[in-house]
Amino acid sequence: MTFTAKLWAPPLLTVRFLPVWRRNLLVWKKLAIASVLGNIADPLLYMLALGYGIGSLIGEVGGMSYIAFIGTGMVCQSAMFTASFEGMYSAFSRMHVQRTWEAIINAPIGIDDVIMAEWIWAATKAVMSTAAILVVIMALGYGHTWLAVWILPLGFIVGLTFGAAGLVMNAMAPGYDFFTYFFTLVLTPMLLLSGVFFPVEQMPPVLAAIAEFLPLKHAIDIARPLMLGRVPDQLLLHAFVLVFYAALAFYVALVLTRRRLLK
Amino acid sequence: MNDLEDDVPAADSTPAASRPTAVSQHDRRDVVLRVDGLRKRYGENEVVRGLSFEIRRGDCFGLLGPNGAGKTTTLRCCLGLIDPDGGTIEMVGQPVPKAAREARIRVGVVPQMDNLDPDFTVTENLRIYGGYFGLRRAVIDARIPRLLEFAGLASKGSAGLRTLSGGMKRRLTLARALINDPELLILDEPTTGLDPQARHLIWDGLRQLLAQGKTILLTTHFMDEAERLASRLAVIDHGALIASDTPRGLLAQHVEPEVVEVYGDEAKKWADIHGRRLSARLEIAGETAFCYANDAQPLLADLATRAGVRYLHRPANLEDLFIKLTGRELRD
Numbered sequence: 001m002t003f004t005a006k007l008w009a010p011p012l013l014t015v016r017f018l019p020v021w022r023r024n025l026l027v028w029k030k031l032a033i034a035s036v037l038g039n040i041a042d043p044l045l046y047m048l049a050l051g052y053g054i055g056s057l058i059g060e061v062g063g064m065s066y067i068a069f070i071g072t073g074m075v076c077q078s079a080m081f082t083a084s085f086e087g088m089y090s091a092f093s094r095m096h097v098q099r100t101w102e103a104i105i106n107a108p109i110g111i112d113d114v115i116m117a118e119w120i121w122a123a124t125k126a127v128m129s130t131a132a133i134l135v136v137i138m139a140l141g142y143g144h145t146w147l148a149v150w151i152l153p154l155g156f157i158v159g160l161t162f163g164a165a166g167l168v169m170n171a172m173a174p175g176y177d178f179f180t181y182f183f184t185l186v187l188t189p190m191l192l193l194s195g196v197f198f199p200v201e202q203m204p205p206v207l208a209a210i211a212e213f214l215p216l217k218h219a220i221d222i223a224r225p226l227m228l229g230r231v232p233d234q235l236l237l238h239a240f241v242l243v244f245y246a247a248l249a250f251y252v253a254l255v256l257t258r259r260r261l262l263k
Numbered sequence: 264m265n266d267l268e269d270d271v272p273a274a275d276s277t278p279a280a281s282r283p284t285a286v287s288q289h290d291r292r293d294v295v296l297r298v299d300g301l302r303k304r305y306g307e308n309e310v311v312r313g314l315s316f317e318i319r320r321g322d323c324f325g326l327l328g329p330n331g332a333g334k335t336t337t338l339r340c341c342l343g344l345i346d347p348d349g350g351t352i353e354m355v356g357q358p359v360p361k362a363a364r365e366a367r368i369r370v371g372v373v374p375q376m377d378n379l380d381p382d383f384t385v386t387e388n389l390r391i392y393g394g395y396f397g398l399r400r401a402v403i404d405a406r407i408p409r410l411l412e413f414a415g416l417a418s419k420g421s422a423g424l425r426t427l428s429g430g431m432k433r434r435l436t437l438a439r440a441l442i443n444d445p446e447l448l449i450l451d452e453p454t455t456g457l458d459p460q461a462r463h464l465i466w467d468g469l470r471q472l473l474a475q476g477k478t479i480l481l482t483t484h485f486m487d488e489a490e491r492l493a494s495r496l497a498v499i500d501h502g503a504l505i506a507s508d509t510p511r512g513l514l515a516q517h518v519e520p521e522v523v524e525v526y527g528d529e530a531k532k533w534a535d536i537h538g539r540r541l542s543a544r545l546e547i548a549g550e551t552a553f554c555y556a557n558d559a560q561p562l563l564a565d566l567a568t569r570a571g572v573r574y575l576h577r578p579a580n581l582e583d584l585f586i587k588l589t590g591r592e593l594r595d
Contacts, residue, residue, distance in 0.1 A: 103392070
């Protein structure tokens, strides 16, 4: 097989990613408290401040109290940020700074397994922060419905989408500063246009149309009804958009990482 | 360390008629790494140009060459991390890159730069790495005490990585490369950046492994390292093999046995007038004249009468060989 053909080959997915995923879990366990706090402090502060502050002015939005409305948005955005961060900064440390990946691929584990492990790990962390915020929302007395538990697997899929996007950036990054582009040009606009703070319908039609292409918007379209105890409309469409972006970004990350490391 | 020959079926177990000749089968089994006509090109730049060599079981094979000679590229090809543009590789009986993963199961690697896990303790580093080989926890945990002892880290098992010295980290990296009890150990400049004490400890460890019958592939540009450890050497430059033999054989073949280094204010003048006449070969490097001779007595007799020069008489070593084969110009 030529180098180009090997570069573009479909992913070789095996269970050999598991020991690498487990390695990340064991490191995380050592710093778990700081890590969880870091992942959920920001979204919780936003949720409580905006939820009680603005919530006292405007009452209900979209059939739910504003704090539950923004809380659901925060669950999704924290999955997005957690997974992006893991795919970029943490993966870059392991790939470039600590050379952990280099050590791993000298063992009988392929680069595809390593990328797969990082991808699943990013999604795992997204579930952790999703769960933490969900618990707080429940504890505050919003969203008492068993359907809300389905937000956990949703967090995993959101994690796959943005973890893969982070890994694409990682494969191209000359240094940590490079990741600022992704935050400024992708994540921040996504946060503002996807209906985290206010309903998408409130925006001018052009922006609302753009929002239809944003994965975070589709995640929120699944999460809000679940929080209200309803099965989301067009569930399959929303899920398809997320999975489509996840699969595409994963494949691109794989090709770019192979190109970066296997030459 | 476990006996490496355990898994290899005895040659006698096959009926004599079914094998071509006992010798050729024995030979095949005895070659741990075979590289044949290896080529690797990056754009216009051909880094490895038709390199061939074989490593036999129990040998310590030293791959010598200046920076940029193609040593690391060759190792990466052998591990199947990059695909060669030509040639064949067979490592521990597996074709590479086709079955590179299967081959790596039975190979240990000490990389040029440390890549231990800084968040784990010494023991955790070994345990996690063993997991990458699919080894069961019980197998790994049974090996760890012996590996720690081997690395001189028996009392450091629960120490964090950040508390270790550079030498300790290198020894841990060596121990980590042994967690799968490999048939072949590949070391890429294992002692670069270490102080002399730490370097000697690594050498002691490698000699122990050789005494146990392990096979080692070592790249280095430290000639004393090659001299102490390697049973066979290959000198490569610009991606091609220049010479390959035992260290003694190489010296006998390529370098005059005696060297007189002459330095001091008058050294250059002396070299031009007398040195060249009395030496089989003479090289000037900086302020020093290196006089190579089959018999140094005439040189020494002449030098004893000269003022303004100092000199050192010594046997030729691998450094002389290396310089002769790869030249004196600086590489980056």
